[in-house]
Amino acid sequence: MAAAAAGLASIWRLSHRLRPLQVISFPVLQLHMSRIAMGGSQKDFEMAVNQVKRLKNEPGNEVKLKLYALYKQATEGPCNMPKPGMFDFINKAKWDSWNALGNLSKETARQNYVELVSNLSASEPSSPGKPGAGRKQAGYDTLVVTSEDGITKIMFNRPTKKNALNHQMYQELMAALEAAGKDDSAITVITGNGDYYSSGNDLNNFTDSLQDDIEKSAQNAAILLRNFVGCFIDFPKPLIAMVNGPAVGIPVTLLGLFDIIYASDRATFHTPFSHLGQSPEGCSSYMFPKIMGSAKAAEMLIFGKKITAKEACAQGLVTEVFPDSTFQKEVWTRLKVYAKLPPNAMRISKQLIRNMEKEKLHAINSEECRVLQSRWQSEECANAVMNFLSRKAKL
Numbered sequence: 001m002a003a004a005a006a007g008l009a010s011i012w013r014l015s016h017r018l019r020p021l022q023v024i025s026f027p028v029l030q031l032h033m034s035r036i037a038m039g040g041s042q043k044d045f046e047m048a049v050n051q052v053k054r055l056k057n058e059p060g061n062e063v064k065l066k067l068y069a070l071y072k073q074a075t076e077g078p079c080n081m082p083k084p085g086m087f088d089f090i091n092k093a094k095w096d097s098w099n100a101l102g103n104l105s106k107e108t109a110r111q112n113y114v115e116l117v118s119n120l121s122a123s124e125p126s127s128p129g130k131p132g133a134g135r136k137q138a139g140y141d142t143l144v145v146t147s148e149d150g151i152t153k154i155m156f157n158r159p160t161k162k163n164a165l166n167h168q169m170y171q172e173l174m175a176a177l178e179a180a181g182k183d184d185s186a187i188t189v190i191t192g193n194g195d196y197y198s199s200g201n202d203l204n205n206f207t208d209s210l211q212d213d214i215e216k217s218a219q220n221a222a223i224l225l226r227n228f229v230g231c232f233i234d235f236p237k238p239l240i241a242m243v244n245g246p247a248v249g250i251p252v253t254l255l256g257l258f259d260i261i262y263a264s265d266r267a268t269f270h271t272p273f274s275h276l277g278q279s280p281e282g283c284s285s286y287m288f289p290k291i292m293g294s295a296k297a298a299e300m301l302i303f304g305k306k307i308t309a310k311e312a313c314a315q316g317l318v319t320e321v322f323p324d325s326t327f328q329k330e331v332w333t334r335l336k337v338y339a340k341l342p343p344n345a346m347r348i349s350k351q352l353i354r355n356m357e358k359e360k361l362h363a364i365n366s367e368e369c370r371v372l373q374s375r376w377q378s379e380e381c382a383n384a385v386m387n388f389l390s391r392k393a394k395l
């Protein structure tokens with residue numbers, strides 16, 4: 001594994017030092033050698049391919065593999081290479097990554113590639129004119145946090161895990177929100193890197209709970225969850241979600257605590273708690289019926305109905321839906337204008353709206369965590385998690 005990591009790092013370094021034709025293994029450079037079928041977003045794709053060469057931040061092996069896989073899928077279609085031997089670490093990692101894309105269409109792969117590069121560029125140091133860009137703040141592994149133009153952007157950054165929230169990400173999100181609440185930006189935006197907004201709680205978080213001291217683990221998780229959701233209840237500034245793709249579980253339920261939710265038309269909203277032997281959190285047991293009416297909320301929270309961005313908008317959960325191809329551009333343009341409004345006035349208005357219900361929301365949060373603490377110790381929950389982890393079930 002260490003050898004693979006070192007190998008990939010060196011490919012990345014080389015691809016930045018050498019002239020394109022000298023490097024044959026990295027996908028961006030293969031553009032010079034192959035002419036690919038033209039499609040709707042081909043131009044964006046070619047621009048993204050060029051943009052990758054200019055990235056200054058080292059994106060990490062996970063992201064590089066994702067870029068590689070999306071490039072290959074976009075230009076050649078499903079993986080068509082023989083599987084490399086188990087000791088051929090680098091090629092095996094690349095093959096795995098490409099092969100994992102299955103039958104994803106070339107067009108979707110192209111779009112995902114463009115989106116991934118756009119997110120990577122947004123977190124580059126000082127990219128003039130790039131909305132939501134700015135210097136990347138240090139101290140986060142699972143997030144990319146940037147501040148510019150009066151906007152602090154917090155981006156989930158585990159794209160190869162569909163931005164699932166592991167324990168570290170919960171902790172880092174709390175720290176990022178704490179800092180964003182106090183910094184000099186006017187608004188805060190949360191979004192996801194890659195094709196997902198977030199696939200929710202990382203189900204590996206449960207492996208601890210399924211070991212010896214289940215009761216203690218469930219208690220600790222409930223405390224973590226209560227504090228985490230508490231940060232959203234108490235967040236003092238306008239909080240905006242840019243839902244760039246599908247969202248599952250807690251990133252969906254938390255939306256009830258945001259002030260504005262903009263969604264790509266690729267986004268879906270899914271809260272499969274019963275399927276997972278669990279129950280709603282993020283104050284959704286109160287906010288969802290309030291936002292969309294009890295019948296629609298029950299369909300989502302009890303029966304796990306997945307809804308589209310358009311449906312979520314019709315039900316009042318989402319503020320506005322944008323075509324995926326223009327999502328980033330349109331939303332950032334709008335947010336940059338909002339961020340120029342007097343920050344104190346915005347803050348005070350937000351607090352007026354929120355303070356009416358703050359106490360109630362904290363009480364609901366505590367109750368949801370109490371119920372979940374017991375759910376996490378149930379057989380229904382253990383079976384659902386084990387099924388996912390042993391790859392027997394996906395949503």
Ligand SMILES: CCCCCC/C=C/C(=O)SCCNC(=O)CCNC(=O)[C@H](O)C(C)(C)COP(=O)(O)OP(=O)(O)OC[C@H]1O[C@@H](n2cnc3c(N)ncnc32)[C@H](O)[C@@H]1OP(=O)(O)O
Binds near residue numbers: 170222224225
């Ligand atoms: C402190 C505790 C607080 C708890 C709070 C309570 C929160 C509750 C919830 O959030 S409930 C929702 C939990 N989420 C899920 O059940 C989603 C599970 N994931 C899936 O069903 C699928 O992965 C998918 C539908 C999201 C995407 O499917 P697909 O497009 O086919 O991709 P892959 O499944 O191949 O995923 C790629 C890669 O990511 C890993 N992964 C995705 N989601 C999760 C996840 N939630 N937990 C852990 N890992 C996840 C997946 O395993 C793959 O990894 P691999 O490449 O195999 O290493």
